[in-house]
Structure formats: structure tokens, C-alpha cells
Amino acid sequence: MGKVTGFLEYQREVPTRRPVIERVNDWFEIYQEFPPEKVQLQGARCMDCGVPFCHTGCPLNNIIPDWNDLAYKGKWKEAIRVLHATNNFPEFTGRLCPAPCEAACVLGINSEAVTIKQVEVSIVDRAFDEGWVVPQVPERQTGKTVAVVGSGPAGLAAAQQLTRAGHTVAVYERDDEIGGLLRYGVPDFKLEKRHIDRRLAQMTAEGTRFRPGVEVGRDITWDQLRARYDAVVRGPSVQRSATDGAPYGGPSTGSQPSVLVVSRVSRWASVTTVSDTSPATSFVLPATSPANRVACAPYFWTSGPTFSLTSPARVAAWSRAKPR
Numbered sequence: 001m002g003k004v005t006g007f008l009e010y011q012r013e014v015p016t017r018r019p020v021i022e023r024v025n026d027w028f029e030i031y032q033e034f035p036p037e038k039v040q041l042q043g044a045r046c047m048d049c050g051v052p053f054c055h056t057g058c059p060l061n062n063i064i065p066d067w068n069d070l071a072y073k074g075k076w077k078e079a080i081r082v083l084h085a086t087n088n089f090p091e092f093t094g095r096l097c098p099a100p101c102e103a104a105c106v107l108g109i110n111s112e113a114v115t116i117k118q119v120e121v122s123i124v125d126r127a128f129d130e131g132w133v134v135p136q137v138p139e140r141q142t143g144k145t146v147a148v149v150g151s152g153p154a155g156l157a158a159a160q161q162l163t164r165a166g167h168t169v170a171v172y173e174r175d176d177e178i179g180g181l182l183r184y185g186v187p188d189f190k191l192e193k194r195h196i197d198r199r200l201a202q203m204t205a206e207g208t209r210f211r212p213g214v215e216v217g218r219d220i221t222w223d224q225l226r227a228r229y230d231a232v233v234r235g236p237s238v239q240r241s242a243t244d245g246a247p248y249g250g251p252s253t254g255s256q257p258s259v260l261v262v263s264r265v266s267r268w269a270s271v272t273t274v275s276d277t278s279p280a281t282s283f284v285l286p287a288t289s290p291a292n293r294v295a296c297a298p299y300f301w302t303s304g305p306t307f308s309l310t311s312p313a314r315v316a317a318w319s320r321a322k323p324r
Contacts, residue, residue, distance in 0.1 A: 002044035006046070007046075046107075053104040064116055071119050094121025095121055096190060102116050138166040144230045145168045146162050146169045150234065150236065163208045184262070
């Protein structure tokens with residue numbers, strides 16, 4: 001728990017959003033920094049619940065009251081240890097999870113729930129900044145090999161746990177970069193890709209091997225994979241599920257699966273754009289599809305069936321952001 005009377009003394013507070021005029025010129029996360037002092041006050045609001053329902057509200061069973069209390073007391077290093085005990089990637093869940101833990105918060109019965117999600121992401125960001133998130137290399141190897149197919153959050157979590165157990169783990173990913181749904185299925189304004197890269201650096205140092213650009217079933221068969229490794233872990237394929245059935249769209253319905261649109265946008269938006277009010281540059285790109293219109297919006301203004309780049313700065317940005 002936090003402060004005994006904290007929930008009576010402090011109100012719920014969350015980070016403010018960056019000004020719209022600023023956000024429209026880049027793909028950065030939309031929230032401003034939240035000072036550590038405010039995080040501590042939010043942790044102080046955690047009650048001395050008889051039964052902390054946030055435990056069961058959280059799919060990971062995070063030990064939420066404990067790290068709320070540690071954050072309140074400023075024991076950040078101990079807080080990240082408790083947080084990592086149940087969650088491999090709190091920097092992802094703290095940004096993307098819909099926070100059912102907050103819906104289950106006892107304080108939310110007659111007041112505003114504790115800002116559990118914000119405390120979580122603040123703890124892990126502080127840990128990375130302080131250098132507390134370090135590789136956990138196994139003391140000895142088991143001699144067993146494991147292939148993990150898919151590098152989304154499920155595949156990466158499985159790979160990290162198996163590597164730390166001493167197995168030799170290789171992660172196969174069909175896309176050109178590791179991250180799966182996190183990399184190409186989540187827009188940068190929700191999750192900047194630097195958060196993925198720093199976690200992958202830790203996993204690489206621990207011994208996990210990555211095989212991007214390899215599609216199992218095309219570049220290597222499942223039989224070959226089973227023959228090469230002692231075990232195979234198959235992660236869920238978001239792209240496949242998005243095109244397998246009519247409810248998700250596809251050629252038969254005349255619609256475009258949203259996850260594929262977001263994937264395309266994420267590829268093109270993986271650069272930093274800048275504000276520039278100089279005259280439009282003479283450059284035209286065919287607007288071949290609705291998806292292209294969505295993806296090009298940060299760089300172009302629309303004119304009939306074409307897009308024109310709005311400034312020299314955005315010409316440079318587009319040259320880096322266009323599809324590979």
C-alpha cells in the first residue's frame with residue numbers, strides 16, 4: 001500500500017497531452033513527461049485494501065500494491081525488481097494495456113482509481129534511465145535448443161524466459177525487423193520504437209538470437225524447424241488472423257484489415273518529421289489507395305488523385321520514410 005490516508009489527500013492525476021499543433025508534426029508519443037514527485041503521490045493513493053482486486057484484474061497478476069508503495073517511498077530500484085518479477089516488458093504494457101487493473105481498483109468504487117498504469121511505466125522508464133535494467137545471463141547452458149516463431153510480445157517474453165533458463169533460443173520473424181505487433185502493429189504515438197530496441201539489446205546480450213526476414217513455411221519448413229530444434233514455440237500471428245476470415249475484411253468484403261493499414265503506416269512513419277511552413281515543393285506521388293492516403297497524410301496535402309509534399313523538410317522526411 002501507499003500512504004495510509006493518501007487516497008483522501010491526493011486526487012488522481014495523469015500526464016497532460018502535448019499541444020496538438022506540436023503533435024501533428026511528428027510521430028512521437030503524445031503525453032508529456034510526468035515528474036517523479038507526482039508519480040510518488042499517485043502511488044500514495046494506493047489503499048490498504050483487504051483484498052486488492054487489481055491483482056486479479058491484471059492478466060499478469062502483477063504485484064501492484066507492492067510497487068505502488070515502493071514508488072511512493074522513492075525506492076525505485078526495488079520497485080523495478082518487483083515489477084519485473086511478473087512482467088517481462090512493463091514499458092510495453094504500461095503504454096499499451098487498457099488497464100483492467102484500474103477498472104478493478106477498490107478505490108474506484110466511490111472515487112477515481114489509482115493511476116496504476118502510469119506508475120508502472122514511470123518505474124520502468126526510471127530503471128532504464130538509471131541503468132538498472134541489465135542483461136541476466138544464465139550461469140550455465142542446458143544444451144537444449146528452442147525456436148520461437150513470431151517476435152511479438154508473446155514470442156519475445158517466451159524467448160527471454162527460455163534464454164534465462166539456459167536454453168539456446170532463436171526467434172524467427174517474417175518481417176524485416178524484430179518486434180512483430182509492437183514494431184508494425186502499434187503506431188509510434190502509442191509506442192516509440194526506441195523502447196523496443198533497448199529491450200532487444202538486453203535480450204541480445206543475454207544470448208537470444210534473432211532471425212528477421214525468415215518466414216516459417218516459406219523460407220524454412222515446419223518439419224525442418226522441428227528437426228533442427230528440441231522444441232518450437234509458435235506465437236500468434238496477428239497479420240494472418242486479420243486476413244483469414246471475412247469479419248476482419250479482405251478482398252471478399254472490399255475492406256482493408258486495420259492491422260495491415262497500421263503496419264504500412266508504421267513502416268512509413270518510422271522517422272521524425274519536423275514543422276516547416278515553407279512553400280510546397282513540386283513533388284507528386286500517386287494516391288493509389290485509401291491506405292496510401294492515410295500513410296502519406298503527415299507528409300502531403302491532398303489534391304485530387306495525387307499528394308504533393310508540403311515542404312522541403314518533408315521531402316527529406318519522405319525520402320527516409322517511403323517503403324523499403
